[in-house]
Amino acid sequence: MSTDPRTVRSLRLMALAWCATTAQVGVSAVPVVLPAVAAWSDGDPGTARWIVTAFLLGMTAVGPVVGYLGDLLGRDRVLLGAAVLFTATAALCALAPSPGVLIAVRAIQGAAGAALAVLPVAAVRDLLTVRRSGSGLGLLGSATAAGTAAGPVLAGVLVDAIGWRAVFWMLACLSLSTAVLLRATRGGTGGTHPVGRPRHRPDAAGTALLMVAVLAYASACGGAGGSPARAVGLLAVAVTALVVLHRIESRAPRPLLPGWLLGSPTVRRAVAHMVVVGAVIMSTLVIGPFHLSAAHGLAPRDIGLIMALGPLTSVVAGVVTGRFVTGDTAPGLTVLGLAWMGVAVTVLAVGEPWLGVPGYVAGTVLLAPGYQLFMAANNMTVLESVPGNRRGTAAGILGLARNIGLVTGSAALGSVFLRVAGATDSGTAFTVTYGAVSAVLLVTVLACAVDLHRSRCPTTSVSR
CATH class of the missing domain: 1.10.287 (Helix Hairpins)
Structure with a gap:
């Protein structure tokens, strides 16, 4: 590998982005196979939904721990171990003999996915200067969006052509390539070295x-x-x-949850926002396949292509919006991103019943830029408010908040949709669910705007 510092940074940034892509494909690909897995098991969509929820539970429980371990042992080492574990569990999922085994292994896989999703955020801030960090975080957002886009498309094609087990073999190959790339660029990031032997166990x-x-x-x-x-x-x-x-x-x-960190108003606000946004995004991944199949009779391949349009927009939006995010602009852009998402969800709730699939596409495509703007700005706000040797812990807290939101979107909003659909029809359930989501986003935007107006302070420094 070249020893030129710029080349080393570029290659390492590519490896970190690939980590984010791998973790997100692990989330986004599996919802497309849920109808097929439900038919394989007992025909219950609720049981199949736990294949997604179990992964999110693993991510949620382990997220803060991997942030701490990254600070302690070095992010290089933890990321490489996570990629290897992700590969092994993907292969076990492909060979699972029963839904129970599949759900259990997915929970373990979620633990590996937590490291691949959380640690790159802190590593990018270590790798780049303050001025370029916004662009780096935007690139991570685009990489995550690429995973969100690629997952449904690949899963839809594989389910139609081979079967649902092929999706997990695809995940095994993807995570194996991640491990190879991480190993090849190991040591190319500043701030990834361990800070010393632990005085206390996790x-x-x-x-x-x-x-x-x-x-x-x-x-x-x-x-x-x-x-x-x-x-x-x-x-x-x-x-x-x-x-x-x-x-x-x-x-x-x-x-596990440091009081010195959660005591910061900046961090508390960012955590609350992340929970809400995570629930919104996960609901589109879980509800989308069931609704497009039940209401419009679409095949898995078509569902995957439609669900990929919004994330494809995010790929471009993440790079573009990240250029506008700095330590000074981040708080205001967080509010703007939330407001943008509120408008998009309203379009989704109103447009889909009137226009059908085009209305669904319009809402999800409009949602993407707002989501990317929010993520880059919210992450920047927190990372600029903590000491450099605690950014892994801060990233773990943000990951925990996002994962709780994802669990809420999968379990709560998914359950609301299925219950209303069972009592009425899929179209009514879709409108009711996203009407409620739109109202929650509106309240969140108003609360965030009031807090920003009161403080007019871009960051609140956190010191231990």
Whole structure:
């Protein structure tokens, strides 16, 4: 490999972008196979949906830990190990003999996906100057969008031509190429070296409690088997786990969720925004295949092509919008990105019933630039507010928030859509679901604008 610093940085940036692409294909490709997997198992869409939700649960529980390990052991080492684990679990998914095994392995795969999704954000900030970081984060956004676009297309073609298991073999090949690229460019990023031998072990108790809380929350959001009492009980378990988690974290020598970080108003706002946006984006991936199949009778290949149009727009939008994001402009552009997404979801809710598939395409394509602008600006706001040796931890918190949003979109919004569709029809369920999402985004935009007006401060410094 060339020793020219610019060439080394470019190759390493390519490797980090490929990590983001791989992680996102692991999320976006699988929803397209859900109807086929449902037919293979018991015909229940709810069971099939857990193949997506399990992956998100793994990402959610492990996200903060991989950020900490990246700071501690070096991001190069953790990323390479995650790529190898992702490859192995993808192969096991392709060979799964039952839905239960498939769901369990997908949860482990989600843990590997967490590292591939979280650590590149901090690594890019280490690799580039402050002035160029916005462009680097925009490139990561485009790489994520490329994965979102490629996943449904590849999955649709493979399901039609070979079968759903071929999708997981494709994921194995993709993650193997990621491992090779990471190994070839290893050491090309500043700030990826370990900071020293750990004085304290990772917070295993906190990680376990977080996983219990998120699992109970996801099960409750997913309908809890149609039992309201069970849903309330699961929510009570989630709340109890969070209360115990808070008590443990306040005494932990190396907490999973550092109080010094979450005590920042800047970080708290960014986390809340990330949860909302993650739910919106995941809902389009989970609801889209069922709706396009039920309401319009489309085949998996056609569904994949239609679902790829919005993410393809994101590929370009991520690079373009990232150029406008700096430490000074990030807070205002975060509000603009949220407002843009609110308009797009309104178009989706209103346009699809009137225009059919063209209305669906218009809404998802319009959603893409707003999402990319929000992601680059929100990430920049947080990363500029924390010390350099804590950016991995901050990126892990952002990843945790995004993953909780993804779980909400898959479990809660997916459940709302399926329940309303079962009582009425897919078109009505689509309008009801995205009408509610549009209202939530409107409230989020208003709250964010009020906070920005009150503070008029681009970042809040965080110090330990």
